[in-house]
Amino acid sequence: MKALTDEEIMLKVSNGNLDMLTTLFDRYHIRIFNFLYKMTRDKMVSEDLTQDVFAKVIRYRSSYNSGNFASWIYTIARNIFSSYYQKQKKERSYMIHDDSLDSGEVLITDSNKEELDHLQKALAQLKPSDRELIVMHRMQEIKYAQIAEIIDSTETAVKVRVHRAVKKLKEVYFQTATNEM
Template sequence: MKKLNDEELMILVSKGDLDMMTILFDRYHLKIFNYVLKMTRDREISQDITQEVFYKAIKYRASYKKGKFSSWLYTIARNVFSDHYQRQKNKDQRIDDIVYRMEDQQIDTVEQNETREQLHKALDKLHDGDKELIVMNRYQGIKYQEIAEITGSTVGAVKTKVHRAIHKLKDHYLQNI
């Protein structure tokens, strides 16, 4: 059964074969966890949200309409995260910000921490939608087409929004230097 693709497995799950969800969970739980972790920067909250994503995937399995499984699952993750954020917002708590991953291993630890702090401040100035696009595209490596499906947008609009979000991040980052 592990040779079946994600969509075939999810069709079996939607027809009641819940054992197939184990395979999908194995394939996607780390991706979903890392996506949520980049948004929350809190391991416990990310674990809870990841668990809720898969719970909802099982609960609403009948709503799966044979599209791309990963897009469907990321849409659930996005909605669960948004619900969590709204609950936190209602409690007057602030969501933690994203720290953009540093690619350059040449920078020493002090400089790297300083750079991360500056980037953290720059990300703090971005709207949540811009942060989300940067996380999906740059951290998760999700292609524009799939982000468009997840967000209910067009590929062209997603490309434009990602491009603009990166420029906003760059502008805010350079102001902090």
Template sequence: MKEQTDEIIMAMVAQGNLDLLKVLFKRHHLHVYNFLYKMCRDRMLSEDVTQEVFYNIMRYRASYKNGKFVSWMFTIARNCLKKHLKKNQMDHEDLDDVSYRLTVNEAPKEDYTHLQKALDKLNPSDKELLVLNRFQEIKYAELAHIVGSTEGAVKTKVSRALKKLKAIYFENL
């Protein structure tokens, strides 16, 4: 038996088969968590927002219109993170400040590599594009849908963001 696509499973979830949501959760919760963590560098916030994303997928399942599921899911993830930051008196532009916030008891379990430090210095929209495109492997067409732009504009923005990242990365070597 062939594995069903995310789109077929989500269509069945949208029709009321909520048990299948666990399949989508198993497939994608780490992708969502990793995206959120790379954007805000806060483990607890990333875990909370990941749960909120899948709750919203269930809650707004009727709004799914048979498009690319991953695009729809990451659009929800972006909106959940923005909503959370705004609710806590932060703008989307303040993501850089959140990136460096670690509590005293929370020692990073992974090394802060030079690349991650350079990535954290980018403005939030450039960082978001690179994380989605390079780390989450979202194609340009899907990325354009997620950020509400055209594919050509997204390619240009990603290219420019990569140039900025390269300049920052090699600045301190």
């Protein structure tokens, strides 16, 4: 028996077969959580937002239009993060904390912990839109075309924006490395 594609499964879900959502959840919940965690840097918030993503998948299943499922679910995740960010922005003047990752939450060795902490601090200094592009492309390994679909842009524009975001990250990373010495 051939394995069903995400799109075929989602069509079944949109037609009322909610049991099939378990397969999509198994395939995507870790990816969505990781995406949101890289954006929020808060495990509990990321878990809540991940639940919100799948609740919206159920709620808006009839609006799925046979397109690329990964793009559709990442668009939902991105919109949920955006809403969360705007709410946090109103409540506080900043959202991203400068504290480093907890070594209990991510598997890292002692030799690269300092570098990872420094990278996370540099990422936190970028605008959320730049950080989002880097997380999607470099950490989640989402293709440019799919990111373009998620953010409603062109593939060429996404390539340029990712390149610029990486350049900014390098500048911040090496600038703060120099300042810490």
